[in-house]
Amino acid sequence: MRILIVDDEPLQRDMLSGFLKKQGYTVHEAANGTEALSQFMRQPIDLVLLDHRMPDMNGDEVLARIKAQSPLARVIMITAYGAVDTAVRVMRLGADDFLEKPIDLEALLAKIRVIEEQLFIADDVARVEETIDTEALPVRMIAASPAMRQVLSLVMRAAPSPWTVLIQGETGTGKELIARLIHLLSPRKEGPFIPLNCAAVPEGLFESELFGHEKGAFTGAANRRRGVVEQAHGGTLLLDEVGELPLAVQAKLLRTLQEKTFSRVGGEQLLPVDVRILAATNRDLKQMVAAGGFREDLYFRLNVIALDIPPLRRRKEEIPELIRFFLHKYQSPAVFDDQALAQLSKYPFPGNIRELEHVLQRTVTLARSTNIGLRDLPPEIRDYRGATSEGDLNDRLAEVERQMLIEALERHNWVQTHAAESLGISERVLRYKMERLGIEKKR
Incomplete structure (x- = not known):
């Protein structure tokens, strides 16, 4: 520096x-x-x-x-x-x-x-954006908030490595998109990217879905079939909703990670495989380990690098840019007025970016004009007036804390020393809380 x-x-x-x-x-x-x-x-x-x-x-x-x-x-x-x-x-x-x-x-x-x-984070984000643009990668990232810029910085540093990555975040935050970006920024980008939604696989078919099966391995196995581990050879395998893996399959997956070999169901031969594993979940795997629902040794194998994707309610400054992105994606001429944008920015979006996209699809389709106002928004958003007594306690406390910090900073013209004094905390603690809650002075 x-x-x-x-x-x-x-x-x-x-x-x-x-x-x-x-x-x-x-x-x-x-x-x-x-x-x-x-x-x-x-x-x-x-x-x-x-x-x-x-x-x-x-x-x-x-x-x-x-x-x-x-x-x-x-x-x-x-x-x-x-x-x-x-x-x-x-x-x-x-x-x-x-x-x-x-x-x-x-x-x-x-x-x-x-x-x-x-500065390091800004440089990492710029390199990600430059790579996306120059190589015409089939992904687009919105990272206007400090929290998401931190995520992209971690992606830039994690992508070239061979290590497993555990991507954690609520449903609809874009975990699969982050996994695809890691693959496309890695030396394996020319290889396959195979996603498997573990929540959609029937329990009795998990082993066959992961590792494949030999002909005659079970009733209905008329032919040999390659599993996703084999399909992803030379590339990247994403295990989405990895917390849904049965314990018996977890043990076999752990052996594959350790020895880089696998065997098909009904087969006796150990086959070598070169695959990078990414795992995604909206569940707390630590709690599952404590409760006996997830193997501790597999958890540590998957959690070499951890990425936590913040929910949309903690990066609301990205909502206007996300709206522009989706309108461009669907080639819509619609324009949202200031009142509509302000109300959308207040809404907590429990379904995150996926919910925002669906809300925009519905609003633009049903509106009688391309000029979208407050009255055109769905009732649950139009009539939203702030947090109620319902919802996750940690989220509500975080939102209250966020509002207190912003009010103190604005009251003291964003001078952190004086804002911290008024709150009865140190300036270092204030900076930590601002970073954790995604608070940044608008320039």
Whole structure:
């Protein structure tokens, strides 16, 4: 990470420069605003540590010029102690964060690492989107929320590896789409991608469906049949709703994962197989292990890399973009007005993205005009007025917590230090909760 320190005090620059170099960062220095802008233009800079008070121009002006040149530039403003008004102003101008003098080096390092992780995630997401576009992959991803950007970052890093991936999330969140993306970004992309919905397989046919059978293996087995494990040889096998696997089949699947061999039902020969296993579930496999419904050793085999897909109610900022995507997909000329969009964004969508897609299909089909308003929405969405006493307790508590955090941040102009104080928590805890709940300041 390349950091530019801008401060007119040589001692301050030396202290910050020495500290950051020991942390492994590449550091550049500027003694004033003019020199800072010149360096920013000449070389790539990831983060600017910008003193607010300088002799030639103040930090506000330097920040404004940096943002005009590169709106995505990351800046931490260094202000005088107690200069709350200044801190609020620089955050509004586009600074990512601020620190008061004298600088707490550990606090500075924590802020830098948060920004560094955000830059890594942004780079991973950009690479995913570029690959999708340049290779014309048959998938499209909407990742406007921090939570989904984190998922795409994990996908980008997990895809090239040979390890099993456990994809967890509620029904309708897009688990199979994520699995297809992992396959298409992996070295196995030229091989087959075989999905198996374990919930749709009758219990007595599980073993045959997975591993195939020999002719005469059981009544009705008139011919040899390849199972999905064999069909996916050289590619990827997705076991969707993997929690539905019977215990007896789990043991055989575990052996296949460990030894990379299998045998067909009714067969005696062990056959080698080269397949990457992805598993998806909307159930809590840990609880199933504790209750004896899922093998612990298989759980650990599947859970080498875990991906948790957030429900749509925790990434509501993606709803307008998802609506545009589905309207384009179905070549619909419909346009949703602001009231309709606002009401759709309030609704919790228990069926997630799949439910949103079906709602749009119904609304566009039944509307008498291409201009979709509040009255055109289905009654359950049009009349929705917020959370009721029903629903999952954890989800309701998370939503209450989310609203409290947003209200505190807005009340303090998104200055995290003061919002955290008003809530009686530390700034670090506030940042953690914001990331977990997908809260991000709108720019």
